[in-house]
Amino acid sequence: MPADAASPTPASPARVPGPARVPGPARVPGPDPVPGDHVPLSATAAASGVIHDLGYRRYDGRRLGRAQIARALCWHSLRSAFGFGRGVKAKIIPVIAFGIMCLPAIANAVAVATSASRAPIVHYDTYTSAVRVLVMTVFIAAQAPELVSRDLRSHVLPLYFSRPIRRIDYPLAKLAAFILACLIMIEVPELLLYLGTVLQAHGLSAIWAQTRGLVPGLLVGLMWAVVLAAIGLALASLSGRRAYATGTIAIFFFLTWTLARLLSHIAARVGGAGRPVPVPGAAGPPHGHLFFAGPGPVPAGEHLAGLISPFTALDGVREWLGGTTPGIIPNPGGYGPAYGLMVLVFLGVAVGGLIARYRKVGIA
Amino acid sequence: MTDDAPARAAVLPGAPEPGTVIDIRALTKRYPGQVTALDELTVSVAPGVTGLVGANGAGKSTLIKILLGLLVPTDGRASVLGHDCERDGEQIRSLTGYMPEHDCLQPDVTATEFVTHLGRMSGLPPTAAKERAAESLRHVGLYEERYRQIGTYSTGMKQRVKLAQALVGDPRLLLLDEPTIGLDPAGRAAMLELISRIGASFGISIVVASHLLGELEQICDHIVAIEGGKLLRADTVVSFTQASQVLVIEVEEGTGQLLDELARRGLGPTAQDRAVLVRLDGEGTYDAVRDAVADLGLPLNRMERRRHRIEELFQDDRAERSEMTGAADAR
Numbered sequence: 001m002p003a004d005a006a007s008p009t010p011a012s013p014a015r016v017p018g019p020a021r022v023p024g025p026a027r028v029p030g031p032d033p034v035p036g037d038h039v040p041l042s043a044t045a046a047a048s049g050v051i052h053d054l055g056y057r058r059y060d061g062r063r064l065g066r067a068q069i070a071r072a073l074c075w076h077s078l079r080s081a082f083g084f085g086r087g088v089k090a091k092i093i094p095v096i097a098f099g100i101m102c103l104p105a106i107a108n109a110v111a112v113a114t115s116a117s118r119a120p121i122v123h124y125d126t127y128t129s130a131v132r133v134l135v136m137t138v139f140i141a142a143q144a145p146e147l148v149s150r151d152l153r154s155h156v157l158p159l160y161f162s163r164p165i166r167r168i169d170y171p172l173a174k175l176a177a178f179i180l181a182c183l184i185m186i187e188v189p190e191l192l193l194y195l196g197t198v199l200q201a202h203g204l205s206a207i208w209a210q211t212r213g214l215v216p217g218l219l220v221g222l223m224w225a226v227v228l229a230a231i232g233l234a235l236a237s238l239s240g241r242r243a244y245a246t247g248t249i250a251i252f253f254f255l256t257w258t259l260a261r262l263l264s265h266i267a268a269r270v271g272g273a274g275r276p277v278p279v280p281g282a283a284g285p286p287h288g289h290l291f292f293a294g295p296g297p298v299p300a301g302e303h304l305a306g307l308i309s310p311f312t313a314l315d316g317v318r319e320w321l322g323g324t325t326p327g328i329i330p331n332p333g334g335y336g337p338a339y340g341l342m343v344l345v346f347l348g349v350a351v352g353g354l355i356a357r358y359r360k361v362g363i364a
Numbered sequence: 365m366t367d368d369a370p371a372r373a374a375v376l377p378g379a380p381e382p383g384t385v386i387d388i389r390a391l392t393k394r395y396p397g398q399v400t401a402l403d404e405l406t407v408s409v410a411p412g413v414t415g416l417v418g419a420n421g422a423g424k425s426t427l428i429k430i431l432l433g434l435l436v437p438t439d440g441r442a443s444v445l446g447h448d449c450e451r452d453g454e455q456i457r458s459l460t461g462y463m464p465e466h467d468c469l470q471p472d473v474t475a476t477e478f479v480t481h482l483g484r485m486s487g488l489p490p491t492a493a494k495e496r497a498a499e500s501l502r503h504v505g506l507y508e509e510r511y512r513q514i515g516t517y518s519t520g521m522k523q524r525v526k527l528a529q530a531l532v533g534d535p536r537l538l539l540l541d542e543p544t545i546g547l548d549p550a551g552r553a554a555m556l557e558l559i560s561r562i563g564a565s566f567g568i569s570i571v572v573a574s575h576l577l578g579e580l581e582q583i584c585d586h587i588v589a590i591e592g593g594k595l596l597r598a599d600t601v602v603s604f605t606q607a608s609q610v611l612v613i614e615v616e617e618g619t620g621q622l623l624d625e626l627a628r629r630g631l632g633p634t635a636q637d638r639a640v641l642v643r644l645d646g647e648g649t650y651d652a653v654r655d656a657v658a659d660l661g662l663p664l665n666r667m668e669r670r671r672h673r674i675e676e677l678f679q680d681d682r683a684e685r686s687e688m689t690g691a692a693d694a695r
Contacts (some may be wrong), residue, residue, distance in 0.1 A: 159482055
């Protein structure tokens, strides 16, 4: 361990107090709780002037409070979400997922540079829905268990709860860390998209237009990160076995997504006469909105189907709140509040479930 | 064993009362469904190494949870190092190191990383956490091994890591729950020696919960015994064992003769298997037995002082108690 090697080895006789230590006697004299035949170490050390550092040394330095400990736990968890501080194997999935997530931004930069119109092909508010859905599902299914299931599996929680934090601090720190991790996954490609476009833009007004497009895009990303991270962690905390946790998350996201799409297709076919009907057998569309750009009223069933999946619910809220780019579902219109409510329900149930889960974990 | 008994005896009465470590008054915990885990428990724990004895379900883990401020008692009070357990749980937990009974280690990290992280969780800044993790691991006897993943460790090494993580935050009190569980005899001896050393020369008070009384007898200054959530007995180890000093005498032949002779001399002997037991009332008893054996001309095989195991005392207590209450003890 290179970092450790830099600090003085414990057995070195003339030990220099580290930067975090308060200079002074190796051991606080104070009231000795065990008056026995042993002589206090500090007394002998002081008398002889030689430090025989084989005894126990008290820590008199700074101690962090509850909030700072929770922040340290959050940082530790954020690192582990990307496999930092772990082996190479732990980094494979997050790195690949992040790389794929950046591809649309790179493709857009290339397209802007090569096309005559300089029109971007990727929009800030949707990024690329299919890529986002797929990559976030994989990332969350793979990495949420890394944050919570490992600790459950190894029964390490009693060690956290017997330290100066409160029971609720643990799930909240983990949640904050995973939201940050999902934000990195979503917003960094978003910023790359912005950079790729702006660097080739001519004139301040073009840059301003891009910036105005970016801000709602970032907000949509924030909404995605918060809701998806909460759902992922809550599902992961149900099992201490990584494989089960990963499976639960993947099944939940894919099942609700497929169900929402399927029911939406059926509703469109039944009620949407005159509209171009999406082809159920078609593979994942590069841009979902191609299917929903058709004219005519959207049947209520199609709107209701979109409430089932967190992804479609999030996209519905985006459109309801003014997202202009056609997304993976038709604009909910009057059903907008229902979509907003559904996203809050997803979030509330997930966060509530996560906190309740850790209220139940025993310490002994 | 007997030689260090006086040194232990000095601990309790001789101490200038530096304050009790744990003070428990009429502590009661009832779980839903009328399960009473602790029943009006009142006891105070002085500095030093204290054994907390009780069978499974006696209320040991409930008590530990309440002491750490993780469980609210139904009634009564408890304080640790002067802090109220209900109000100041965080302060208590920053002054207390806890070593759980069960496995609580992550197999795929090194001991250094594990203990450093838990040092951070104890409130140490990054550098201090790293230093203290190295020191704690050294104190428990893990040197180069600490850079290996914990999954490769033996049970004894894992127990040491568990102890190191309790020690990393420089606690004033250690709560150790069955620290020798799963260890072989050599591992047990090493762990007990380690606990004893921490208690004696680190200036850290220790409460060791265990169901193995023989072990507690070896390392503790005091014993607190609970059963069914009630206090059975709390006293110094010395007073427990002194009250029960017995001389064991074994002769090659003529055990019956010896019994008669010792009875004649007023020593009140009792026979146990092939041995004769005599209550030890000072040096005179040795002389009387020696004279009796010599007068009878019997071949003496063995004469030694036997301290009662604490178990036996508790069994006596239990018997008395169940007689008093008339309760039929299933045990």
